Amino acid sequence: MIPLSWYLTLAAALFCIGLYGVLARRNAVAILMGVELMLNAVIINLVAFWRYNQPTVIGGQVFAIIVFAVAAAEAAVGLALIISIYRRRSSVVAEDMNLMKW
């Protein structure tokens, strides 16, 4: 049988990979992909905790579903933003989007 800590470690690793992607990639779409990875890691955590701590209470899965919905919304809005930025400035490089600096 698989200990819970394995799942959590997997989730942590996936999360950190996504984090690296978010921090280091230049392309905004790639950053978004990193965010998706992080969200997946979070959902793994939720489901794993549900399965190991309270498998009879369905709340954990519900939580996961809600996170799914949020992820979908996030992806839609994020990509829309990227596309409109691309329209205005013909660039999807996150570093170029620095109008808010000094």
Next chain:
Amino acid sequence: MSITLPQIIFLVVAIGTLFTGVMVVVARNLVHAALWLILSFFGVAVVFAMLEAGFIAVVQVTLYIGAIAILIIFAMMLTRKVMNDTEPQTNSQWVLSLVVAAAAFIGLAGLLNATAWSPLQAVSLEGSVAQLGRALVEPNQYVLPFEVASVLLIIALIGAVAIASEKN
């Protein structure tokens, strides 16, 4: 300790998932990265299946691969040819980012493995899908978060259309 079959499967899946995840963040070609991402999503779906959350697994496939991945690839194609594979894919702070990510992972892993977690309870999850479905619409359970999530989706839909629409 002897290693059992499910553990082997888990290790294989986990390694595959992590590998594909790494490929997502390091691939030079963005479309390749997106395809790696799809594979990694598959891996996560398998993990869900191993956790006996069949519904979540299928939703993972349907939503992430069927919708989000396609969306990402689509956006990629709409915004393609702005950066070709030759120029650097990572920004100036990637080393520090790597350090931070690694440190975070080490810290988390250390904590996780230092903690004593509750073992797996052998309960039958028969009809947990039906249970989930009922829980999502029962007034005294999770109907409110469910509705809020649907409202959020509607708002995101309208907002995305409004943002990405040509004329403004």
Next chain:
Amino acid sequence: MQLDLLLWLIPVPPVAAFFIIWLFTNRSRGLSHAVAIVSILISWALSLIVFFNVIGLKDFGKTVIGSSVPWLPTGESVFRMGVLADPLTAVMLFFVPLCCTMIFVYSVGYQNYGKPRDPHDKVGEPPHNGVEPMYSRFFAFLSLFAFGMLTLVVADNLLLMFVGWEIMGLCSYLLIGFWYARNYDDPKKITPRGAAVKAFITTRVGDVVMLLGIAYLYFMTTTEEARHILGKAAGTLSFRDILYNAKFLEYLAEQPSVIVGLSVAALIGIFLFIGTVGKSAQFPLHVWLPDAMEGPTPVSAMIHAAAMVSAGVYAVIRMYPLMSAGWHEGGPLTPPMLAMGAIGAFTALFASTIAVTQRDVKKVLAYSTISQLGFMVAALGIGAYVAAAFHLMTHAFFKALLFLGSGSVIHGVEHGAHHSNEHLDPQDMFNMGGLRKKMPITFWTFLIGGFALAGFPFITAGFWSKDEILADAFANNQIVFYVLVISATLTAFYTMRQIALTFFGEPRTHSAEHASENVWTMTYPLIFLAIFALFSGFVGVPKELAELGFNNFGKFVSATLVEKLNTPEFTIVPMIFSIVAALGGLTLGWLVYGMKPLKAGQKDPLTVLGPIYTLLENKYYFDELYEFIFGRPARWIASVLVYQIMDRTIIDGALTLIARFAYFVGHVFKVTEKYTINDPPDWGLAAPIQWMGRTFRVIQTGRVQNYLLVAMLVVLAFGGVYYLRFIGLLR
């Protein structure tokens, strides 16, 4: 089908009709009046179903029909709204929708449906010969009014009843002022809008007091003992809980109220009765009703004869158990009953005296309405519960009939006036005469109505009800009895006067000559109502004369009350009195006006009375009196006290003061800033702040990833610290 469900449904169609007409069909006249009439017909049908079901019920009254839903949670109890049908409601349900229906149908003809729009007509003025410009609006208002009335009838608690009551008040305002743009030549004549405002405000005076009574009653149902008595039903206004609960009533009767010498029941009763005084135009709040005749005649018939004013009486009849709480047959009357008896009897006499001298055909009827309502109130005051309810019903029939008849007359005369381009007041009876041959249907029906009003013996409904009142008065209170007899005589007299002036003799004007009978939509309702005006009385004849009719009414209605009231044993005396009064009055009127009909321009024979005549003709100068007592001071307070002293001096002065102070503070700030920050270039605060900004702004790279990186570093740092403390390396 459960009856209580039907009860819920009864008021619904009219309000639906109101919204439908208002929102959708107001473009099309035919559609509008179709909607209105169909809706009121549905309500009527439902009411009849309920009525005929309940009269078959075993000991109905002990067991009432009704249901209620929790409406407003009030602390530990819940205020419930609901509907109720007891015998009294059943009676109301019998005649209210009926009269309403008749009036709806009548209005179609009265507002000249079918005729083309007259180009001279202006919106907001009575049409000359074309169709009413605001035709649909008229029916919308009528429907809303019917909704209010039916709500009031089926309501099972005082609050809901009050809601219907106020809706009717609003509709009465809207409908009296329906021709809002109308103006008259002589400034003393009140305009419709003025009349509307007057009616609204006058009835408000009563309603406020009534609301006070309702609140007081509600409060009393929440006291400790009340909880003890009512149990779970505490904190209620429901009739079922209050009026059918003898223990609670006597608790109220014993409880001393805030005013010394009055029990709670008495005080509440008086409050509620004042509401009725306003609504059904009892002295001293009667002034609005005659002016309300400025509205279209169907409105006068509906609001000021059949429905609204009788709603006032209905309210007191409904609350009678409370009013008479602590009173037993033959015992001393309770204060509210005393008040009712006195005011009712006085109003009856006083209004009938005024009615004798009026020239306007509708004003006469208005005053007679007041006096008839006085009859009912007086009857209640002396404990004649059944008689009051009975007279309420019959009066609704024949008074609606009379009003519609007068409307028909006016319409005919207007038609004549249009024909012989003559400019005159089509409502003045002295411009009429000889309409007997011109408009036969109107004449006969009006005659029936008039005789019913006068109480023509044995064959009219008015006789039986009025006789019952007189009988009870005779048994209980002689003074009231004689007052009522006198006013009954006067009633018969002015009825005859009206009939004679209107229909007999020769036409006194060309208009009257060219007057003609109206369309069927106006005449058929007259006939229909005439039938009821004749025969509706036979349900309540005294049981000693039972061979003349039935005696079910008394048994039926008196079942509403908790403790049995024994009807006085039958004596021939009051009946003789009432017969003499009716016939005497009629003959007197015939002698004065009928024998030798007035020629054109001839003065009213009653002017021989001299000053009394002028006094009566000016309605005892009540309007002037009220103007002097209330009008002037109010205006003076408004102009001098409120405007000049309050606004100008106190409030504005305070505001100016505050403004000055704020200005001063601002000035202080300005000076300080000038000398510390701006002026000195070297040591002022501005320079270093600028320098700091220039130095630190570099960290604002504007790149989201940098920010996230920093955030993660901080998170890691904190995490590390906590981890070290966790494993104990750090204190």
Next chain:
Amino acid sequence: MPTFDPANIFMWAYKFLGWWLTSLGLAPEFVLFVQLFAAIGMLATVVLLIPIFTIWLERKIAGRFQDRLGPNRTGPYGLLQSFADVLKLLTKEDITPHKADKWIFNLSPLFGVLSIITVWAVIPWASTMVGADINVGVLYLLGISGLGTIAIMMGGWSSNNKFALLGAFRAVAQLVAYEVPMIITLLIPVMLSGSMSLQSIVKAQGQMWFIVLAPFAGVLFFITSIAEIGRAPFDLLEAESEIATGYNIEYTGMKFGVWMLQEFSHAFAVGPLFATFFLGGWQGPYATEIPVLGIVYFMLKSFFGYFMIIWVRSTLPRIRIDHLMSLNWKFFVPVSLLALIVTALVDKAMSEFAPGTGVAGRAIVLFTANVLLVISVIIGIRNAAHAVRVKEEGDDHAEHGDAADSHDDHSAHPAPAH
């Protein structure tokens, strides 16, 4: 040794294999693995062989519809036509374009076929024969169809050709868009049967097919799935005249053949799906007693659905891309939602107020509800079209409509000044 029963011969074979291998003394896991592998292999083979027949069938039927003979040279009735085509494709040169993304370019056709074969994993063939009776089968199908989209996109993108990319765009836009009403209409069988497992959906149609209970949903599902497989009149993603066969333009030889295989098997897959969801799957006389019969019924229904597709394809012309999109978003999505709501309300109301109603009663009520819905929808379309006509041509034409109607349109759409 399992007793031989001809009525359920396939399951018998499956069991027999297991028994035999066990008797050889192999580990049970391995035995199970071999059993499943054999079953899957058989299923996949059947699925992959079907197109060889359906290609011929389609060309024949389309020929008949268009008053042609269709293939008739190779073999009796041209039955061997498909084999000839395959041979031809095999002999062609296999080109991978320069600057193309080799891996993806070569992988995408396989992905495409994969996405179709995996569909069959959950489709019940008979009362006893279903690959994997998972309790979220419907969702599974949707996820798989997403895979197909990705495959097309990979192919179109990786071949580094603008027409291919355009085709891919169109494919994504169209498939993703038409998935929405398809999902919504699929919810109706799920609702009526109360389960997402295809086997229990089929079982729920034992007495009454869902096409009777929800005809409107059936039709909608049929149309949207035609759009999903990109057949005429929705074959925008490979419109020869506009973008020259779209995403698979750069493919040659057998790789192109694999794409064709994907298309035809996908097209055929609609038949079984339609049969499963609305035509009662393997249900039929004695289907439960003799499962083999179930296979026959199932195949008959599937081929009926496929025939309908061919009929539509060879009858209707292609529609414009903007019409395609507006048709989906402005008509199919709202109407399918309407159908869903109406069905839900009516069914729930019946179970609430008329419990114990027989299947026939339920069918009648639901059917009438559907008919009323269709009628109202048609009236709505008519009014909308009329309004549009009034807007475009001015109100003088509007008077042709009956008075009240045109009057309403008057007030709703003031005619342009002229």
